[in-house]
Amino acid sequence: MQDYREFLDEVIISEEALQKRISELGAEISRDYLGRKLHMICILRGGILFLADLMRRISVPNTIDFMAVSSYGAGARRSTGQVRITLDLQEDIRSRDVLLVEDIVDSGFTIATVLEFLQTRHPSSLRVCTLLDKVERREIAVPIDYHGFVIPDKFVFGYGLDIDELYRNLPFIGTVNPAKYHPPE
Numbered sequence: 001m002q003d004y005r006e007f008l009d010e011v012i013i014s015e016e017a018l019q020k021r022i023s024e025l026g027a028e029i030s031r032d033y034l035g036r037k038l039h040m041i042c043i044l045r046g047g048i049l050f051l052a053d054l055m056r057r058i059s060v061p062n063t064i065d066f067m068a069v070s071s072y073g074a075g076a077r078r079s080t081g082q083v084r085i086t087l088d089l090q091e092d093i094r095s096r097d098v099l100l101v102e103d104i105v106d107s108g109f110t111i112a113t114v115l116e117f118l119q120t121r122h123p124s125s126l127r128v129c130t131l132l133d134k135v136e137r138r139e140i141a142v143p144i145d146y147h148g149f150v151i152p153d154k155f156v157f158g159y160g161l162d163i164d165e166l167y168r169n170l171p172f173i174g175t176v177n178p179a180k181y182h183p184p185e
Ligand code: IMP
Pocket: 046, 071, 078, 079, 102, 103, 104, 105, 106, 107, 108, 109, 110, 111, 154, 155, 156, 157, 161, 162, 163
């Protein structure tokens, strides 16, 4: 596996900046849901680091569940618009206050598909919290209630986001220099 320093173009969001913004988001969400129970749904796998840090900053009673979708073909770097649900929730969301927690909204196809799917199960409310928002790349309008950072149209990695399934564990968000990155064998 290549050392990330070989292809890192720039750290665009440091570990400190991520943690500071996540605690602000946690405080904001806690105020908005005061007196209610929050059910957070994380989309695997990219959202897990964000969920784990965000939930520690939330002071209202909360529960979590997971789902998975596949949007990219193998080796592809953008959504095709053909988003499939590959892992369903464990629990019923009817009449619950649901917050969808995502790592990044890019074209918007993933979130749009997931929202449509969740709406059919009649939650009492449904909101979206994404850590990163690539606004420039949006191809379908999606409602975003909470976002951490708006980022430029560059491929990013770290803090849950992968390149070919690797590098999710890095504590910061970096951009890739494609000329220097070599996919694993
Ligand atoms: P969308 O359906 O185009 O909005 O894409 C959303 C999904 O694509 C995210 O949940 C990520 O898994 C993935 N994705 C989009 N941009 C990036 C990136 O820059 N790095 C890593 N994954 C990304």
